[in-house]
Amino acid sequence: MAANISLFPIINDELLGKIRYQTTPYELYYINEDQEFLLRTEEIEGSAMIHKIVDDDGIWSPDDFNFCIRRKYNIRTYQCLFGENGIACNDAILGIALMWTSSDSKQRGIIPIGDIKNSAKDIDLILNYEFSKAQLRGLIEFTTIIYIKNVGKPSLKEEHLANEYGYLLGELDKFTIKLDGEGSVFPIYEINEPRQPLWYVKCEWDDPTYEKFSDCISININRAHKNYKFLDKTKRTFNEQLLKEIMSSALILIITKLKEQGNYWDVTINGDDLQSGSVSEAIYYFINTLEWDVSTPEAISLSIRKFFDQRM
Amino acid sequence: MIIKTLNREESQVAMKEWILNFPALPKIEEDYLKIREDLQEFYKNVKEECNTNNKRDYYIDSHFGILLYDYLWRQSGFSLRVAANDDFWRYLSIKVIPDIIAERWGKENESHYWSRSTRIWLRSIWWYVHLSWQGDMTSTTHLLESPCFSTDSILNLEERSGRKGTFINVYRYIMYYYSHIPKEIIEEFNKKINGREEDLFRIIMKLNTAKVMVVDPALYLGGEREYVRSLFTDAGVRV
Numbered sequence: 001m002a003a004n005i006s007l008f009p010i011i012n013d014e015l016l017g018k019i020r021y022q023t024t025p026y027e028l029y030y031i032n033e034d035q036e037f038l039l040r041t042e043e044i045e046g047s048a049m050i051h052k053i054v055d056d057d058g059i060w061s062p063d064d065f066n067f068c069i070r071r072k073y074n075i076r077t078y079q080c081l082f083g084e085n086g087i088a089c090n091d092a093i094l095g096i097a098l099m100w101t102s103s104d105s106k107q108r109g110i111i112p113i114g115d116i117k118n119s120a121k122d123i124d125l126i127l128n129y130e131f132s133k134a135q136l137r138g139l140i141e142f143t144t145i146i147y148i149k150n151v152g153k154p155s156l157k158e159e160h161l162a163n164e165y166g167y168l169l170g171e172l173d174k175f176t177i178k179l180d181g182e183g184s185v186f187p188i189y190e191i192n193e194p195r196q197p198l199w200y201v202k203c204e205w206d207d208p209t210y211e212k213f214s215d216c217i218s219i220n221i222n223r224a225h226k227n228y229k230f231l232d233k234t235k236r237t238f239n240e241q242l243l244k245e246i247m248s249s250a251l252i253l254i255i256t257k258l259k260e261q262g263n264y265w266d267v268t269i270n271g272d273d274l275q276s277g278s279v280s281e282a283i284y285y286f287i288n289t290l291e292w293d294v295s296t297p298e299a300i301s302l303s304i305r306k307f308f309d310q311r312m
Numbered sequence: 313m314i315i316k317t318l319n320r321e322e323s324q325v326a327m328k329e330w331i332l333n334f335p336a337l338p339k340i341e342e343d344y345l346k347i348r349e350d351l352q353e354f355y356k357n358v359k360e361e362c363n364t365n366n367k368r369d370y371y372i373d374s375h376f377g378i379l380l381y382d383y384l385w386r387q388s389g390f391s392l393r394v395a396a397n398d399d400f401w402r403y404l405s406i407k408v409i410p411d412i413i414a415e416r417w418g419k420e421n422e423s424h425y426w427s428r429s430t431r432i433w434l435r436s437i438w439w440y441v442h443l444s445w446q447g448d449m450t451s452t453t454h455l456l457e458s459p460c461f462s463t464d465s466i467l468n469l470e471e472r473s474g475r476k477g478t479f480i481n482v483y484r485y486i487m488y489y490y491s492h493i494p495k496e497i498i499e500e501f502n503k504k505i506n507g508r509e510e511d512l513f514r515i516i517m518k519l520n521t522a523k524v525m526v527v528d529p530a531l532y533l534g535g536e537r538e539y540v541r542s543l544f545t546d547a548g549v550r551v
Contacts, residue, residue: 101476106396108477110530134391147531166531189324204428210475215429275475
């Protein structure tokens with residue numbers, strides 16, 4: 001999937017700066033016997049984007065209680081959004097909404113927050129929304145979006161502007177919470193398969209940009225093999241270098257396999273729209289954060305081995 | 313019911329045990345024994361009722377699916393959050409009714425038991441019913457019995473949902489409108505595009521994937537219902 005190219009002007013950093021869009025932080029709480037109890041959010045280590053929910057009283061859990069979100073919005077100089085240099089016709093009405101998406105929950109939705117009419121008034125809006133008990137799991141992403149609530153009559157100079165009900169005109173901000181979930185577990189398994197080699201890799205993906213790395217890849221270490229003793233961490237024969245070699249070879253194989261899938265490889269390299277935790281996201285991370293050189297097979301082999309020697 | 317789960321590693325082990333001890337069923341606790349018996353009963357009845365050899369698999373998938381769907385909602389502790397948890401489906405598949413999965417897919421078919429999320433059979437038929445739900449059992453069963461649906465529909469609906477979460481209502485309307493198109497119109501449409509590996513259902517799905525990039529269905533004028541109708545209109549079919 002290529003990056004989305006918009007056919008009409010949408011909100012950009014320059015416009016976003018002009019409208020002086022301000023919000024309070026998200027406030028999370030739950031309701032028990034008609035009473036509100038505040039929950040705290042905390043950044044998950046190594047990710048400024050993703051937050052976990054903490055209940056200091058230790059009562060709340062996603063299985064047993066609802067959870068609610070509340071947030072206040074203030075927008076002042078938004079008139080620049082209207083007219084030929086903006087994103088909507090002068091007499092159109094824009095809407096602000098919160099889009100929540102969760103592939104882990106297999107659900108998504110839209111919560112309207114308020115309207116922006118072309119006037120001089122300051123706009124103050126409040127979002128307050130309840131998610132049912134045991135409705136959601138895993139990661140949930142909240143994106144504040146702006147859209148066409150009501151179409152206008154475009155003047156001659158406004159014909160390039162979006163003017164269809166519901167058209168999305170850009171994102172104002174993003175916030176992600178994690179209700180539960182496995183950390184990033186490296187998918188190494190021990191198997192017991194006589195007459196099979198000491199180790200092998202399985203890559204079973206249809207769409208690597210979407211499917212989870214830990215779900216469709218497995219590196220299998222065979223206990224039934226006579227040389228397993230070199231990989232058994234409880235034995236004195238354990239040889240760390242052999243384990244590193246296996247990991248390196250397995251990762252080279254995985255990267256090479258993805259590289260053979262031209263379209264998916266391009267998307268992976270660009271890092272566009274990759275599902276959190278997916279094969280492509282992991283490989284994007286290897287390349288961009290860990291700086292593995294994937295230009296040629298030799299380069300991959302060398303940079304991965306350097307990495308394991310330094311890190312393990 | 314206390315929700316039980318198997319993660320990938322536990323599934324791998326449990327699957328080996330199941331194959332090794334086949335056809336003995338795994339030992340489980342009392343409340344799950346009851347669930348096992350009930351589901352076995354459903355499966356047996358569905359098989360007996362099925363008097364067609366044509367689309368037999370679809371008959372079983374959809375009818376067993378709807379019974380499973382209704383049954384699980386009636387268990388305390390079951391929720392959407394549970395239904396979205398692959399590890400719950402893994403437990404149900406390998407520990408509770410591995411015999412039924414074996415009958416449908418063979419006893420060693422790992423991907424339909426646990427290894428490929430989108431292929432775990434119980435998960436896939438439960439969500440197929442959820443995404444087709446029309447408010448009650450009778451109308452949903454009626455919809456699923458429409459001749460335009462097949463095991464391909466289950467695959468298409470399940471495998472295309474995802475990425476950033478599923479537009480549940482959109483799928484329910486797609487199923488509704490699609491099932492109401494006369495057979496001749498679908499056939500005529502599919503004949504027109506003959507040669508390409510496509511049919512109307514898949515084209516609607518693809519149009520949806522493209523359209524949600526620019527407009528959120530819930531914000532469309534007239535909401536999700538009108539949004540879905542517009543997909544059919546875009547494909548050149550009136551609904």
